Amino acid sequence: MNLDKYIQIFFGQVEEYLQEIYQILSTIEREGTKDNLVNQLMSDTHSLKGMARTIGFSGVEELCHGLENVIKRLSSQNQWEANNILPTLIEGFALLEQLVENLKSNSEEKIPYREFLSRLNSLPLFRAQNEFRLISPIDLSPKLKNYTHAQVRTEILDRLLNLISEALVFQNRLRSISKKFNSRELRYLISQLNDLIKELYLQISIARIMPIKILTERLSRLAKNLAKEQNKEIEWMVEGEHLEFDRGVLEALEEPLIHLIRNAVDHGIEKPAEREKKQKPRRGKINLNIARIKESLVLQLEDDGKGIDLELIKEKALKTGIITSEEGKIISREEILKLIFLPNLSTAETVTEISGRGQGMFIVANKIKGLGGSIEVFSQKDQGSKFQITLPLKLYILPAFIVRVGDFLISLPVTKVISSTQVLNQKIFSQNYGEAIMFRNSLIPVYSLHRLLKIESPPLEEKGYLSLIIIEVSKNQTAALIVDNFVGQEEIIIRPLKPPLNHLQAFSGISLLEDGRITFLLDLEALISFSKQINLPYLFPYAG
């Protein structure tokens, strides 16, 4: 793995952390120790240690570890003690700064940090105050020229990204128009403009990168607080929190993860006494594992609680009419688990402040789909549950297949499109639960996008042929969609649906095409579940 980029980011972050650390030390010296200052100091040092460990800078990691032990002494309320620890800390952080400078410049200069650490172990921690110069704010403030990073408000980055996205669309339109003119110079200029805009887009995308730790720290506090409120004990573990992603991805993930954690604590992890009866450790485990696999972000949230009660879900689904009794007889385990992502299917006996209303998992799934991702659930009774979220990292640019339905342009991710074809309308025939067609020796359901989207369609008799697009609705589930015609394929910049558009259940995103027209990214599964045409067996592999 090429760490160069991360090493540069590390150097930048060290500067920021050290700036904050020096300010804290200066404040402690002037105003005395306060819990929040010491906690922040510990947190910053711990973060530096973690980052150094990830990059493989063991010297930095070791030095941070030693400094953490010193900071722990600082949490004493004794100001005299604090004043005598401060010089040691200042010396230590100065050494840290020199060590990082060395690494940055590949210098051979020896930094005596090991000697410093040895002294920490063998000598009294306290030094006489007159051994070191008293710190003044001026001494501690880093030199301006050392700043190689600047903080930019995220709303400014968002706005830049929006403007660049729109510039890209106009650039594409310019290119389309330029085809009418036979000018090599014009084509060249447009090509240069294209490269420039794409580079700007890339640089702004890079500027939006943030460490996922900012999110996981919040989630950690949430999980522990929730458990405490419910008199439950948990052990919270995170793997992969050193990774960094686009701010938009992290923001979008926050709500679904919060909900999943609430569910894990509220409905998953049992109370200690109950766990002991089941011969489980008193403390329940909740693990969050984050990984980057090729072009995807994969998150797994796993608990060792009581698992999802499949029988209860099935019972609720039968009761609410989501499945019929015949369907209930043949439905598989995996299919039952998928039902939890439908609305109004909470099996919670009580609605707590935390969860249980039946909308949460549906909203989670919708949110993930809105980002072009997927969510899966695995669960075993009394062993726990695992949710796996997979998100594409290139959130914004999606190769899309565009179709026309009435006056609307609808997009589908190219990866979901199996085939597009034209068939005689006689090839479609009625089944008990709707219409179907034979495709590659299997019977697959046919849906009219006109009907689902409540758009007027031309009468079937007038058209000898129907335009069909065969798509993968979800794993192992294929369907055919009747559309007016195929418009083409285009790389589109998808924007998530923000309020109030986020209440359009049928769509997971919106985009502007090269010609300035708007297209909506279809979420077929959500659309079908909301339409009156829903016939659940057609979402399952059809045996026949």
Added chain:
Amino acid sequence: MNKTLFFEINNYILGIKLNEINEVLENKNIQPIPLAPPFVVGVLPRRGKFLTIINLLAHPLKDISPDARILVLEHKEIDIGILVSKIRQVISTPITLPANQNTGFPLIHNDEKKCLCHHLIRMEEGIPFLDLEKLFTYLKKVWF
């Protein structure tokens, strides 16, 4: 002194505080949205974002003229545009409108899902103002 923008929707005149308006746009490039409620005219691409445009009456704006404009309003971080027949003028309020001006807001339809009812306005010194809080509360109730 407060400044109020007066706008016309068909034959009705309403006011809105100037500081409640983000922007005024021309009525063009609005594209319809499938499955949206009837009072949603469509969506307008605007600087990389997509603005939802709504119609405050149950029926389409009669004879949409070139004078029609979109008032862009923001409330609690949600942006919407309302389509109006005409922008009248900006006046420092309070004022009194001429007696022969029809300042009522019509109750068009009993079906709440199809119309935005007249109780979205508040009267302030004899002038009907579009009440943003009521408008967004209503939209949240029926749509989002």
